[in-house]
Amino acid sequence: MARESQQMPETLLSVGSGSFKVDRRLALEKLKEFQLPDPDMFLLPWIRCAVASGATRLTLDLDSSKISFNGQGFTREELADPYGCLFDEAASAPPRNRQLAYALLATLRRVNYRFSVTSGRPRRPERCTLTVNSLAEETFSYGLEPGTDTVVNLKSEGVWFRNPNPLGYTEGEGDISLSPSVGYALDLHIPEIISIEVLPESVAQFVRERSKKPQPDADHSLEFRNGPLTVLLHVPGRLNPDGSCFRLAHFGVFVETVEGRSIAPIVPVEGTINDNEFALNVSQSGVVRNERFDAVIHETALQAEELLSKVCRAQAARMKDTGQLLKSLLVQRGWALWLRQGEEAEAGGFWMDLSFFEVMAYVWKLITSPALPDLEWEAKENRRLIWSTAQGTH
Numbered sequence: 001m002a003r004e005s006q007q008m009p010e011t012l013l014s015v016g017s018g019s020f021k022v023d024r025r026l027a028l029e030k031l032k033e034f035q036l037p038d039p040d041m042f043l044l045p046w047i048r049c050a051v052a053s054g055a056t057r058l059t060l061d062l063d064s065s066k067i068s069f070n071g072q073g074f075t076r077e078e079l080a081d082p083y084g085c086l087f088d089e090a091a092s093a094p095p096r097n098r099q100l101a102y103a104l105l106a107t108l109r110r111v112n113y114r115f116s117v118t119s120g121r122p123r124r125p126e127r128c129t130l131t132v133n134s135l136a137e138e139t140f141s142y143g144l145e146p147g148t149d150t151v152v153n154l155k156s157e158g159v160w161f162r163n164p165n166p167l168g169y170t171e172g173e174g175d176i177s178l179s180p181s182v183g184y185a186l187d188l189h190i191p192e193i194i195s196i197e198v199l200p201e202s203v204a205q206f207v208r209e210r211s212k213k214p215q216p217d218a219d220h221s222l223e224f225r226n227g228p229l230t231v232l233l234h235v236p237g238r239l240n241p242d243g244s245c246f247r248l249a250h251f252g253v254f255v256e257t258v259e260g261r262s263i264a265p266i267v268p269v270e271g272t273i274n275d276n277e278f279a280l281n282v283s284q285s286g287v288v289r290n291e292r293f294d295a296v297i298h299e300t301a302l303q304a305e306e307l308l309s310k311v312c313r314a315q316a317a318r319m320k321d322t323g324q325l326l327k328s329l330l331v332q333r334g335w336a337l338w339l340r341q342g343e344e345a346e347a348g349g350f351w352m353d354l355s356f357f358e359v360m361a362y363v364w365k366l367i368t369s370p371a372l373p374d375l376e377w378e379a380k381e382n383r384r385l386i387w388s389t390a391q392g393t394h
Contacts, residue, residue: 024087025136028105032105032106035106036283037283040166040179041181041188042111045099045103047185047194048253049100049102051252052094053073055069057070057196058197059198060167060199061200062200064153064155064199066152067152067167073120073126074100082101083104085101103152107132110181114157116130116131116132117130117150118130122147122148129144166181175206182198186198186211188254189252190249192230193252220234221234221235222306226299228276229274230272231272231273231274234269234271235267236269242259244259244304245257245258246270246272246300248278248287249272250284255287269307
């Protein structure tokens with residue numbers, strides 16, 4: 001790293017200029033130890049590496065202890081010096097090279113045995129394998145893994161109890177326990193940016209059930225993409241008194257949560273902001289507050305206003321239909337519950353804890369008006385309309 005000579009006061013004597021040399025191995029050791037809060041988070045840089053390489057999916061094969069992803073492969077030159085980009089003052093290397101370096105360092109911190117990375121086209125000399133023995137020892141060979149995906153092989157050659165599988169899992173009666181590393185990967189990746197597939201199928205089924213979440217109403221959500229920036233917003237069922245809440249992500253991996261009223265001061269919204277140009281701190285646990293961060297937050301605020309307009313337009317159409325449905329006693333009850341309880345009201349059954357007198361009133365209506373039964377509430381789409389309209393009103 002060059003140091004420029006500076007103008008010295010007349011009372012001092014400038015003897016010249018020079019340079020100093022960074023101890024590369026020591027710098028890598030420090031970065032390896034402090035780049036992630038938890039060693040079990042070592043899969044997160046691999047996910048970022050996959051997204052930066054243009055991958056649309058990443059596969060975790062828990063039995064074979066392999067990670068694989070599609071997208072652009074790495075060349076022989078890139079694998080031959082994977083850490084060189086971290087010391088490039090010109091920062092000319094693409095982001096995926098830095099993510100590869102971070103991923104290798106994170107893996108070295110987590111496992112205490114050698115592992116390999118195979119990438120490139122399926123023919124010599126393009127498809128190559130980098131075997132990492134330690135931070136100071138690597139070997140290079142032609143592809144050990146078939147196909148075109150980049151493949152990380154974490155299979156230990158030693159006895160299992162000395163080198164347990166970092167992607168391991170245990171099966172019990174009706175339950176599967178995943179390793180902390182796999183748990184971090186599933187919980188902290190952004191599905192809208194990259195999908196994670198898990199093998200074997202028995203575990204994949206468990207993961208699908210585990211990751212099921214209610215999707216926000218289309219009329220109450222908004223997706224905005226512009227180059228490296230993806231903004232996913234929705235109006236929550238119950239408004240946050242502290243203001244809007246956003247999950248910040250970088251190359252498809254969650255980083256931190258920010259809250260406040262300054263982003264969307266009119267109506268608080270929630271969502272995910274993934275920006276591939278965010279700058280992260282050394283531990284990759286926070287986004288640096290710089291000009292890029294300010295620009296992203298400004299754009300998010302504009303999109304939050306657009307979402308509010310979208311919700312209002314939808315409400316205008318819904319209110320007319322809702323007015324017709326409110327002649328139903330149960331629909332009236334549902335409307336009132338939603339306004340008081342938000343999404344918790346949807347968990348109630350058909351009768352929604354009606355009082356005895358309310359039940360009798362409902363039954364009396366059916367007895368005295370057999371030609372006009374109260375079918376409005378029985379129709380699922382009508383209940384959904386009531387919930388959605390009350391949500392927007394709420």
